[in-house]
Amino acid sequence: MTRDGYFYLYGRADDVIKVAGKRVGPNEVEDAVLRAHGARESACIGIPDDLKGETLVIFYMGENTETTRKNILESIQNSLGKSFAPKSVFWISNLPRTRSGKIMRRLVRAAFLGQDLGDTSNLENPEVLVEIAQLGGNKNV
Numbered sequence: 001m002t003r004d005g006y007f008y009l010y011g012r013a014d015d016v017i018k019v020a021g022k023r024v025g026p027n028e029v030e031d032a033v034l035r036a037h038g039a040r041e042s043a044c045i046g047i048p049d050d051l052k053g054e055t056l057v058i059f060y061m062g063e064n065t066e067t068t069r070k071n072i073l074e075s076i077q078n079s080l081g082k083s084f085a086p087k088s089v090f091w092i093s094n095l096p097r098t099r100s101g102k103i104m105r106r107l108v109r110a111a112f113l114g115q116d117l118g119d120t121s122n123l124e125n126p127e128v129l130v131e132i133a134q135l136g137g138n139k140n141v
Helices: 026-034 066-080 105-113 128-135
Strands: 017-019 022-024 039-049 053-062 088-091
Touching: 017 039, 017 053, 022 026, 026 039, 026 053, 026 066, 039 066, 039 105, 053 066, 066 088, 105 128
Parallel strands: 053 088
Antiparallel strands: 017 022, 039 053
């Protein structure tokens, strides 16, 4: 609550990733990514992990350099702690969005893991799902 009595909610309560028993919202991780030099926009997903339960995978738009990926990793570790270090950080040409501009993390995760995508009729740029699927090693999108 702010001094003026206002509450600000970031993300949704059901949009939570649980890494090594610690809960984090994708917005928190994405805010840390945006603090990294060279990152312009990002999407964070949680994928299954045998050791941690879930682990983070980051997709970002911006400079496609190893330095930028290193900056992103450092920013996340400095902001959230080393246990939240992502398994992978991928540069991507675009992020899947609805026509109103909302990033569809659900589709990012499904494409990356090779799961059923469901309804994609509302997407502005469905072709980016193929790129994401290839990053996950899936060819059937």
